[in-house]
Amino acid sequence: MDPNTPSRSGSVASQAGSQAAMSVVTDPTTISSIGSEKPPLVKFQTAQILAQTIDATEGDVLYVQDVTPQVYDILDKYRESQGRKFRFKRFYPQQSLLIITIPTEYHEYMHRRLDHLITRQMMIWGWTGIRGWGNI
Numbered sequence: 001m002d003p004n005t006p007s008r009s010g011s012v013a014s015q016a017g018s019q020a021a022m023s024v025v026t027d028p029t030t031i032s033s034i035g036s037e038k039p040p041l042v043k044f045q046t047a048q049i050l051a052q053t054i055d056a057t058e059g060d061v062l063y064v065q066d067v068t069p070q071v072y073d074i075l076d077k078y079r080e081s082q083g084r085k086f087r088f089k090r091f092y093p094q095q096s097l098l099i100i101t102i103p104t105e106y107h108e109y110m111h112r113r114l115d116h117l118i119t120r121q122m123m124i125w126g127w128t129g130i131r132g133w134g135n136i
Contacts, residue, residue: 039063044071044098047078054086060104067091067098 039061042053054062067075072091075098079086090099 039099041065047075050075051078051082051084054084054100054102057102060102060107061089062086062100062102064098064100065096067096069093072098 039059040053040057041063042050042065044050044064044066050064072088072093076088078084079088086100086102088098089101091097
C-alpha cells in the first residue's frame with residue numbers, strides 16, 4: 001500500500017523506511033506525506049479547470065476539496081466523456097474531498113514490467129491460457 005492510500009477504516013497506513021515515517025491520521029483532509037513532498041491540494045471550480053490542473057500537476061496524486069456527491073458524478077461523467085486516464089482513488093463525501101491519481105510514465109512502465117514478469121512466470125509454469133480466451 002502506498003503511504004498516501006487510506007485503509008478501509010479511513011486512516012493512512014503508517015510506513016517506515018529510510019525517510020521519516022508517516023503518522024496515522026483518521027481525517028483524510030490532514031493526510032501527510034513522507035518527507036517534504038506533499039500532494040497538491042486544490043479547490044474544485046469546474047471540470048475543465050480541474051482537467052487543466054491535472055495536466056499541470058507534476059506528481060501522481062492530487063487532492064481536490066469542495067467535491068460534493070453531485071460534483072463527483074459530474075466529474076465522473078466528464079472524465080469518461082473526455083477519455084481521461086486519471087482515476088478517482090478515494091472520495092470522502094463527509095469531507096468533500098476527492099483524491100485523484102494520475103498515471104505517470106514511471107507508473108505505466110512499472111505496470112508493463114509487472115505484466116511481463118507475471119506472463120513470463122506463467123509460461124515457465126506451463127500455462128497455456130484460459131479456455132475460450134486463447135493463449136496469452
